[in-house]
């Protein structure tokens with residue numbers, strides 16, 4: 001099981017998430033995939049998304065194809081990364097886990113990231129993340145947030 005308290009999502013990852021979210025939201029389905037990257041102690045750094053086809057039959061659910069983890073491990077090994085999370089979207093929903101998500105997170109080996117539309121449409125996406133097992137919230141940093149203290 002992988003634990004961390006902070007997840008750094010650089011700008012290109014946020015852009016990729018936004019793209020996946022928008023593309024699937026148009027047809028009212030959830031996007032899903034894995035987040036690859038590195039982690040150490042409390043902090044994880046997302047390096048690449050592995051967006052996959054949502055194979056669940058129902059619209060308000062998601063399921064990763066079986067080969068996804070094998071594919072992710074293959075890519076990760078080459079780059080010395082790990083699978084650091086699972087993401088999916090709630091195109092018309094709220095940025096918190098559904099009862100089914102809670103069961104999934106409790107039984108997962110990886111943190112979960114949930115994408116939902118922001119209340120303020122201009123802001124685009126709302127992102128929340130949870131540790132597996134305990135459901136402890138993970139603090140998400142995006143590049144702009146991390147950059148702010150260094151801007152002068």
Ligand SMILES: [Zn+2]
Nearest residue numbers: 090097098101
């Ligand atoms: Zn969900």
